[in-house]
Amino acid sequence: TQLLEQSPQFLSIQEGENLTVYCNSSSVFSSLQWYRQEPGEGPVLLVTVVTGGEVKKLKRLTFQFGDARKDSSLHITAAQPGDTGLYLCAGVGTGTASKLTFGTGTRLQVTL
Amino acid sequence: DAGITQSPRHKVTETGTPVTLRCHQTENHRYMYWYRQDPGHGLRLIHYSYGVKDTDKGEVSDGYSVSRSKTEDFLLTLESATSSQTSVYFCASMGQSHTEAFFGQGTRLTVV
Numbered sequence: 534t535q536l537l538e539q540s541p542q543f544l545s546i547q548e549g550e551n552l553t554v555y556c557n558s559s560s561v562f563s564s565l566q567w568y569r570q571e572p573g574e575g576p577v578l579l580v581t582v583v584t585g586g587e588v589k590k591l592k593r594l595t596f597q598f599g600d601a602r603k604d605s606s607l608h609i610t611a612a613q614p615g616d617t618g619l620y621l622c623a624g625v626g627t628g629t630a631s632k633l634t635f636g637t638g639t640r641l642q643v644t645l
Numbered sequence: 646d647a648g649i650t651q652s653p654r655h656k657v658t659e660t661g662t663p664v665t666l667r668c669h670q671t672e673n674h675r676y677m678y679w680y681r682q683d684p685g686h687g688l689r690l691i692h693y694s695y696g697v698k699d700t701d702k703g704e705v706s707d708g709y710s711v712s713r714s715k716t717e718d719f720l721l722t723l724e725s726a727t728s729s730q731t732s733v734y735f736c737a738s739m740g741q742s743h744t745e746a747f748f749g750q751g752t753r754l755t756v757v
Contacts, residue, residue: 539687564743575735575748576688583744621687625743630695631676632703633739633746638687 536560537624537636545642546612554607554639556622563627565598565605570619579607612643648672651736651749658756664723666752668736676739677719678746679703679711681732688735694719726756 537558546552556565564583568576580589582598582605589596595608605622620639626632648671658664668677676695680688680703690703692711700711708730710722719738723730733753737746 566745573751575737575751576746577748578745581744619687623688623746625739630693630699630701631739631743632690632693632701633676633678633737634690634704635680635688 537622537634539620539622539636539639541639542637543640543642545644548613548643548645549611550643552609552612552641554609554620554622554641556605556607556636558603558624560624561602561627562624563602563631564625565602566623566625566633567596567605567607568621568623570621576621609641612641614643614645617641617643649736649738649747649749651734651752653752654750655753656755658726658754660727660756661725664726664754666721666734666736666754668719668721668738668749670717670719670738670747672738672740672747673716674738674740674747675716677713678737678739679709679719679721680735680737681705681730682735682751683732691721691734723754726754728756730754731756 566581567579570576585600585602587598593610622636652667678693679691689705694700694713736749739746
């Protein structure tokens, strides 16, 4: 069983603060995807990281894939109210079946 | 946007009745997935498919079955619906590149 644990589960911060969300597993993944989900909608992809140690930046968001391809992190700099939402990591299994397992989710609220 | 649709979007059914949810994609994606999402949880994998007639169980497969007779269609069946299966169900598809999963709009199922 490939389990992905995200921490923290909930995060309430003020505008301008920085935050980091962690996604950890004991399993190795071929790639790791990060999604954001709004209420009533399906998740939408933010980024995919593939190589161990890879760092990707998307404006104020920085994503990192662990060297062993078992964990990842999402760092947001100077959070804004528009960043509010549910953040989900998802790992693609290394087998040919490409099982896609989602993390437990981090609900972020950014207030003025 | 990838073409992936779920039907029905909403359904209310009685305990003990069979229910089938349909997922249809027009992207010729090899991989398809069914998830359920409950309050306080991320997306939990029910079943997934890695090709026509090739399916496997996810973490919460009890009480569910799936079929994939064509690349574009992935059906999820609740053999005998129970109140614990009240949830929002999401279907997703992913191509060979493994870089992004595309989601349907979700099906809100209520078992009374």
